[in-house]
Amino acid sequence: MPKTRRKFTQCPNCGYTFKDTNNYCPNCGQENHDLNVPVKHLVAEFFEGTMHFDTKAWHTLKYLITKPGLLTEKFNTGQRASYVxxxxxxxxxxxxxxxxxxxxxxSSVKVAGQEQGEAKAILPGVTINANVADSLEQAADSAALTRLKQLQNTEQLKALSSGLQEDAFMTEFSEKFASFSSHxxxxxxxxxxxxxxxxxxxxxxxxxxxxxxxxxxxxxxxxxxxxxxxxxxxxxxxxxxxxxxxxxxxxxxxxxxxxxxxxxxxxxxxxxxxxxxxxxxxxxxxxxxxxxxxxxxxxxxxxxxxxxxxx
Known part of the structure; x- marks a missing residue:
């Protein structure tokens, strides 16, 4: 459905003199369409464009829902103008x-309780302890101290260093997860x-x-x-x-x-x-x-x- 235009003879933006075929100003690009009209004309124009879009959208959705793959096939063969x-x-x-x-x-991430040891709902079907971050941090520190006392050679130092990095990452991730769950x-x-x-x-x-x-x-x-x-x-x-x-x-x-x-x-x-x-x-x-x-x-x-x- 072609758009009904109320054309100017001269561009109000740059003064270019329009030809009958000009829908847009070749000089500045402004649309050759007069919007200074009574409200009823604008309302009628709005429904004209809306109904046209709804018709195209309806055909598109009809094929998409009831004819699996047909809309893709039409697009791939070049039949595109009639569809969104x-x-x-x-x-x-x-x-x-x-x-x-x-x-x-x-809220898929929310706190279910605040008391000591009470569980928190994080995602559907997933819970964590309310003080999980503190517990993990204490466990990581305790494990690190125990291994430090047992060190006897350089290889153990390297292994401990790697383990501490993993513990630090898990502790940081646990803290972020707890923070994520609390907001x-x-x-x-x-x-x-x-x-x-x-x-x-x-x-x-x-x-x-x-x-x-x-x-x-x-x-x-x-x-x-x-x-x-x-x-x-x-x-x-x-x-x-x-x-x-x-x-x-x-x-x-x-x-x-x-x-x-x-x-x-x-x-x-x-x-x-x-x-x-x-x-x-x-x-x-x-x-x-x-x-x-x-x-x-x-x-x-x-x-x-x-x-x-x-x-």
């Missing part, structure tokens, strides 16, 4: 996902921010995995990257819906269903884009899925580790 660009779609959906994540999860909401937001960056790095890495696995098909890396972007965009949509349903209906156990949908979607998308038989696609799914899950686990643990160290 992959990067823009991913950014928009990921912003919604991390917003929903922040709303639906309780509940702040730590949660930091972790979510780092997770968004992690997922942004994961997409091109997964595309590289696909590029290496399907190298005999002689496809460009960008084609695999578009597949990875669309795949993770769908994953974000599915997980956002699952988190909202879990928040509204706490009794629902959606983990198995979500996992099944994730695997099925990847399988169908691989079949659609890479044009292998269903059996061959199933065989390909096993190593690709294993490498993906392993990479995701490593990236996640690395993100938590870095988040703690940067505390």
């Amino acid at each position: 660009p992959p990067f823009r779609l991913y950014v928009f959906v990921s912003l919604i996902f991390f917003f929903v994540l922040a709303l639906t999860t309780e 509940g909401e702040e730590s949660k937001q930091k972790l979510i921010k780092n997770l968004s960056f992690m997922m942004f790095l994961l997409m091109p890495f997964f595309a590289l995995v696909l590029y290496l696995y399907y190298r005999k098909q002689d496809r460009n890396y960008v084609e695999h990257l578009m597949f990875s972007i669309h795949l993770h965009t769908f994953y974000f949509i599915l997980l956002s819906v699952a988190m909202l349903l879990g928040k509204l209906f706490p009794a629902l156990n959606l983990e198995a269903i979500v996992l099944a949908i994730l695997v099925l979607y990847l399988y169908l998308a691989l079949h659609q884009v890479y044009k292998q038989t269903y059996l061959r696609t199933l065989v390909s799914l096993l190593p690709i899925g294993f490498v993906y899950l392993l990479t995701l686990a490593v990236f996640f643990l690395g993100t938590v580790f870095v988040s703690v160290l940067l505390t």
Whole structure:
């Protein structure tokens, strides 16, 4: 739908005399469009652009959700004008996902108690003792003194030096972990921010995995990257819906269903884009899925580790 323009005859910014075909000033770049009109015209123009965008977005989401891999195939064959660009779609959906994540999860790093020996909840399913930093520090000092008394030669000195460095690192990390756990909401937001960056790095890495696995098909890396972007965009949509349903209906156990949908979607998308038989696609799914899950686990643990160290 072309934009309805109210054109000037002369550029109000630099004075350039427009031609009938000029939508922008060739001299200064300002848009040739008069905004000095009644509010009702601006409102009508806004809805005109919004409805056009919504139509494109609707077609994009429809194919993304109901036709695994078809949107990627259309993009790779040059059918792009009718759909939202992959990067823009991913950014928009990921912003919604991390917003929903922040709303639906309780503070993932918080103190459960302050009394001596009382446990603290750090991450779901993980607890530490309230005075763990002090205990570790005392244990490290005690161990170091004991070994110091037993020294008899240079080799033991070197071994002790290495051990003390390890003890110092563990003590420092424990202190940072305790500090990370004591700043509940702040730590949660930091972790979510780092997770968004992690997922942004994961997409091109997964595309590289696909590029290496399907190298005999002689496809460009960008084609695999578009597949990875669309795949993770769908994953974000599915997980956002699952988190909202879990928040509204706490009794629902959606983990198995979500996992099944994730695997099925990847399988169908691989079949659609890479044009292998269903059996061959199933065989390909096993190593690709294993490498993906392993990479995701490593990236996640690395993100938590870095988040703690940067505390």
